[in-house]
Amino acid sequence: MTDARAALKYTAFADAPGGGNPAGIVLDASQLGDAEMQAIAAEIGFAETAFITEQNVAGDDRRVRVRYFSPLAEVPFCGHATVATAVALAQRDGVGDFVFETPVGPVTITTAAGDEAITASFTSVEPSVEPFGEGVLEALLGLLSTSLDRLDPAYPPRVSFAGNRHPIIVFADRAEFDAFSFDPGAMRSLMNEQGWSGTVTTVFPSSASEYDSRNLFPVGAITEDPATGSAAASFGGYLRALGLIEAPAEIEITQGSHIGRPSRLSVRIPEAGGIVVTGTASPIS
Structure with missing residues (x-):
């Protein structure tokens, strides 16, 4: 059973030490129900926690299904948790493109190795x-x-x-x-x-x-x-x-x-x- 202790914790968009927005990340939430994900997000207490609920969507190991929860409710999309999750996946699986299937539609994220850190760029849905x-x-x-x-x-x-x-x-x-x-x-x-x-x-x-x-x-x-x-x-x-x-x-x-x-x-x-x-x-x- 996944719990808050097993979640990764990353900070995204930091402009100085101690900066950025913290996000929780659960890389395998395939066995978690809505109530369990909500409880984990509440226990972590960050603005959002990202949950990968399905790996290898349509047989593509760079395409995953992601849901986002604040401590109070599910949210349709979260940019900083998307960046944090993409960097965590790039550290595990190598840099390149990922596609997140989100409640608002597919979001493409490009990760690249920078001089000091991995960068992640997501392209939003049509504004x-x-x-x-x-x-x-x-x-x-x-x-x-x-x-x-x-x-x-x-x-x-x-x-x-x-x-x-x-x-x-x-x-x-x-x-x-x-x-x-x-x-x-x-x-x-x-x-x-x-x-x-x-x-x-x-x-x-x-x-x-x-x-x-x-x-x-x-x-x-x-x-x-x-x-x-x-x-x-x-x-x-x-x-x-x-x-x-x-x-x-x-x-x-x-x-x-x-x-x-x-x-x-x-x-x-x-x-x-x-x-x-x-x-x-x-x-x-």
């Missing part, structure tokens, strides 16, 4: 962008104790999808971006009501090609996510869909400094198709 529902933006801004006139007018608020739905809010003022706070319980209630299974993504543009992000993810003892691959992909899709960047393009997203876990995500935005997010991952000792 899409939609406006907020009536009254929802106002409710969200109220929880952040801000208002529409305090956001950057060049970046209209939208809900973006690239595996999970992420509301995207871009602040005009760095000090306000750094200092805002929120009630975790009220935020979780709004997220559940709206079906936002990922994070609430808040952003400040540091330069034309670098963005600082705070991703709100109230679950258990967690309030902010240190590094969010699905949000990075969603933000790349948002920039392209709204014509805020000329594709193809590459951007960097920094995250996690507000909670002491500095992270960096590299994002490649092609002219069409899925968004590519790249990072490293390493075992947590």
Whole structure:
């Protein structure tokens, strides 16, 4: 019987020692039911744990079926746990391409041996962008104790999808971006009501090609996510869909400094198709 003690623990997207987003990884969950996977994820306590529920899909030993659980519920997709799992598989089976069959569809991950660590690049599912529902933006801004006139007018608020739905809010003022706070319980209630299974993504543009992000993810003892691959992909899709960047393009997203876990995500935005997010991952000792 697999339990939390048998799970691997990796951190993904670290930009400094002690940085990155930790993920649990169960490389063989073929005998685990939903309740058992949920219990393991809750015991580990990280934002997400990835479970490989089927090896050798369609006879391909580089294609596996993966499910993701937070401490509270299953989530459709998780970028940092995808990167961490791909690196763990590459360390075991060799670098190259993997395909993860996920609840949102197949996701291709390319792993490569870098100078100091294995890198993993996943290509998201096709992104899409939609406006907020009536009254929802106002409710969200109220929880952040801000208002529409305090956001950057060049970046209209939208809900973006690239595996999970992420509301995207871009602040005009760095000090306000750094200092805002929120009630975790009220935020979780709004997220559940709206079906936002990922994070609430808040952003400040540091330069034309670098963005600082705070991703709100109230679950258990967690309030902010240190590094969010699905949000990075969603933000790349948002920039392209709204014509805020000329594709193809590459951007960097920094995250996690507000909670002491500095992270960096590299994002490649092609002219069409899925968004590519790249990072490293390493075992947590």
